[in-house]
Amino acid sequence: MANPNETEKNTPLVWADHISKYFHVARGQVLKAVNNVNFEVRQGETVGLVGESGCGKSTTGRCLVRLYEPTRGTVWYRGKDVSKLNRAEKKEFCSNVQMIFQNPYSSLNPRMTVKEIVGEGMALHGHYSQKELDDKVEELLHLVGLGRDHMSRFPHEFSGGQRQRIGIARALSVNPEFIVCDEPISALDVSIQAQVINMLKHLQEQFSLTYLFIAHDLSVVKYISDRVIVMYLGTIVEEAEADELYSHPLHPYTQALLSAIPIADPELTRSRKRIPITGEIPSPINPKDCCQFADRCPYATERCHKEMPQIRKVGKEHAVACHLINS
């Protein structure tokens, strides 16, 4: 019989169903930030979403939490189209789904105390007395390693790591089940990054949370993700279980990202083939209808410059978009 925890992990909680998000920019041009992206996040798992700056990770995350309306496609949450929720369902969605932002300073209101920031969502979504609210805020701060004496302070009085902890306490305050963690550690000192990752892992176990964990570095998501999705210029180029992706990366872009990760073992470093990515990431404004990676790919052929590769399954959980694979 299937392990109930495993079965739960296979149930889709969120499905980004072929979503695109376009922005109309200067001179009538269209910036395709996210272009026909299709993936699901299953209950209880952590999906890592990785790619270079500007590839559309935050825009994808924002579409999932309804901060952006996709230009095309549908976001489904527990089988419901999130653009068609009624008032009561919207309220429930807003507490079930939370986002932790990339910049912990700009996402906290500088004029509010920590108590107000962390308690705001609870005051909106629940019926608490002031005493209950204070106790709950203290409990949440305790969970993220802060204390009662921090409650009356303002965001500027904290370090970057502490501010991110406040952001995490705020997200947890409404008992969410799904959290989009948008580069929650990239603004932090390396010494603090591991602490915050471990805290997020611990909170996930404690509250059965599901995460979409956004990062631009594959090394960061390795320790927290069950599955990893690699994005390039608005599209998904590869998706696989974390172990599989790290041991058998198939897309040249994933291989290049992995080969850039420093490893401690000098033997392994010497034997590893480095795949340099040359040139800049192209503009997402009016992108060409071909492989988006073609101008930087060491294996590009004529076909790559003419035809966009479709994402294809190459294993149970492994999919890749490259003309070289399975052709």
Ligand SMILES: Nc1ncnc2c1ncn2[C@@H]1O[C@H](COP(=O)(O)OP(=O)(O)OP(=O)(O)O)[C@@H](O)[C@H]1O
């Ligand atoms: N509101 C907006 N209006 C116009 N363009 C936008 C908007 N938001 C994002 N973009 C553009 O969409 C593209 C994707 O941006 P996004 O923030 O999703 O990238 P990202 O992968 O999160 O990058 P980073 O790692 O730097 O955070 C970029 O070219 C960005 O300039």
Ligand code: SF4
């Ligand atoms: S489709 Fe062609 S250009 Fe694109 S990643 Fe594959 S080999 Fe490289």
Ligand SMILES: [Mg+2]
């Ligand atoms: Mg971003």
